[in-house]
Amino acid sequence: MIFFKTIKNTFVLLATIFFCCGYSQEKYKEQFRPQFHFTPESKWMNDPNGMVYLNGTYHLFYQYYPDGIVWEPMHWAHSVSTDLLHWKPLPIALYPDKLGWIFSGSCVIDKENTAGFGANAMIAIFTYHNDEISKSGNKNTESQGIAYSLDEGLTWTKYDANPVLNNSGEQDFRDPKVFWHESTSKWIMTLAVGDRIKLFSSKNLKKWQFESEFKPDNDTKELGVWECPDLFSIKSNNGETKWVLIINHGEKAPNGGSGTRYFVGNFDGKTFQETQKDLWLDYGTDFYAGVTFSNVPNDKKILISWMSNWQYATKVPTEVWRSAMTLPRELILKKQGFYYALDQKIVDTFSTITTSTFNKKTVEMPFSKEVDLSQTEISFDVEKNTSTITIELSNKKGELFLIELSNGQLTTNRMKSGKIDFSETFASKVQKMPLSGAKITSFQLLMDKSSIEILLNDGRFSMTNLFFPKEDYSIISIKSKDKKKIKNLKINAVKSVWNKN
Numbered sequence: 001m002i003f004f005k006t007i008k009n010t011f012v013l014l015a016t017i018f019f020c021c022g023y024s025q026e027k028y029k030e031q032f033r034p035q036f037h038f039t040p041e042s043k044w045m046n047d048p049n050g051m052v053y054l055n056g057t058y059h060l061f062y063q064y065y066p067d068g069i070v071w072e073p074m075h076w077a078h079s080v081s082t083d084l085l086h087w088k089p090l091p092i093a094l095y096p097d098k099l100g101w102i103f104s105g106s107c108v109i110d111k112e113n114t115a116g117f118g119a120n121a122m123i124a125i126f127t128y129h130n131d132e133i134s135k136s137g138n139k140n141t142e143s144q145g146i147a148y149s150l151d152e153g154l155t156w157t158k159y160d161a162n163p164v165l166n167n168s169g170e171q172d173f174r175d176p177k178v179f180w181h182e183s184t185s186k187w188i189m190t191l192a193v194g195d196r197i198k199l200f201s202s203k204n205l206k207k208w209q210f211e212s213e214f215k216p217d218n219d220t221k222e223l224g225v226w227e228c229p230d231l232f233s234i235k236s237n238n239g240e241t242k243w244v245l246i247i248n249h250g251e252k253a254p255n256g257g258s259g260t261r262y263f264v265g266n267f268d269g270k271t272f273q274e275t276q277k278d279l280w281l282d283y284g285t286d287f288y289a290g291v292t293f294s295n296v297p298n299d300k301k302i303l304i305s306w307m308s309n310w311q312y313a314t315k316v317p318t319e320v321w322r323s324a325m326t327l328p329r330e331l332i333l334k335k336q337g338f339y340y341a342l343d344q345k346i347v348d349t350f351s352t353i354t355t356s357t358f359n360k361k362t363v364e365m366p367f368s369k370e371v372d373l374s375q376t377e378i379s380f381d382v383e384k385n386t387s388t389i390t391i392e393l394s395n396k397k398g399e400l401f402l403i404e405l406s407n408g409q410l411t412t413n414r415m416k417s418g419k420i421d422f423s424e425t426f427a428s429k430v431q432k433m434p435l436s437g438a439k440i441t442s443f444q445l446l447m448d449k450s451s452i453e454i455l456l457n458d459g460r461f462s463m464t465n466l467f468f469p470k471e472d473y474s475i476i477s478i479k480s481k482d483k484k485k486i487k488n489l490k491i492n493a494v495k496s497v498w499n500k501n
């Protein structure tokens, strides 16, 4: 009897030590865990929120549920970085309160103390989502609140007279993105309201006045609920200053589910006027809720998107955490003919975490190589008039992610990429990106365990996708029906950004 008791006690003791010391799983090393993209250490994450730069530090807040890996009462979690790659977690910034859950929004630095909380206060403007009201069938569910921090985002105080912008009975009334408009000396808020954007202005972030609404003429597309807008001015490569309005759409993006489109136009302090047809920022299925940082030096526009899709975000096969952010991308406006388009360039600091494993000036196709593709950047140029290219990324289990350039479009196919059965829509279709007659000159592929970001022509075209192979991809093959070569093929290994944690 004593013998069995001793064995039992020893077992309980060992199990406790094992559990407490976290031996069960090394942090940030689980299957599918991205190694150079931002992920929360554990639990559910969706949209990036309140991204702001202050005194050498980039602050990333994000939609977070600390008690599970599905979408439930939303908080703003907080991480900081000096290079946009290595992130340090800080305490949760904003918790739900009696007015509601804390949905998406933005942060500004109140340099002139317009709100009276203190000069240089970091002020968060966010949506309260009241689930109780929502369940009662009343549409008056969402309003906007503010909170401030006087210690660079470490501790937060919610404004005691919240909400600062009350709902007028519209069910979806959310995701305030705020910026200081120099020439009218006012704060401007873009807000997603049903199937349009509403603009409000304020002198002090506390009292808001309706200015105008934006819904393009003949915008016949049914694009679900509009979400997470972002309006900013940006200098184009020809020296002109234009305004860009980014809008995220919950459904019916070109390849299904959620996606991000943008308009280029003018803004006079009251009204945004589009001056050209809408464009999509990314044609993959895993690029959503993208918005830019505020207060970045030299007025750089740096965007981060949530790398998932509402069609299956709550089902993807990870257990400790759910979902990742895209790499931060600098947006660059270029004029081509009469048209303006945004190029997306991975932030410069990225080159500090890459090391070359293969580099060749001229490569004959077909080309095939066994190489670790789990954390890898691959880039190459294509010869003039190359109209077909097939890139296969695969492993020894025969799992395969396929990229094809042909018939003036780029397609990606993840039907055999690994685990796909967690959702009916995840791999039901080939994904297509029209190239609008553009000649393709270069490819950049960024692969990180369970994701790929594909950028063509220096970021003019972008496609972001997830995949879940049972073992890491380890073979790349590139071929073409044209009798062409590829140039400057570079394969770089990318270091993990979590090693220091």
Ligand code: FRU
Pocket: 046, 047, 063, 074, 103, 104, 105, 127, 174, 175, 227, 228, 289
């Ligand atoms: C976009 C979104 C936002 C909302 C948040 C809730 O993904 O639906 O509109 O504020 O997520 O978590």
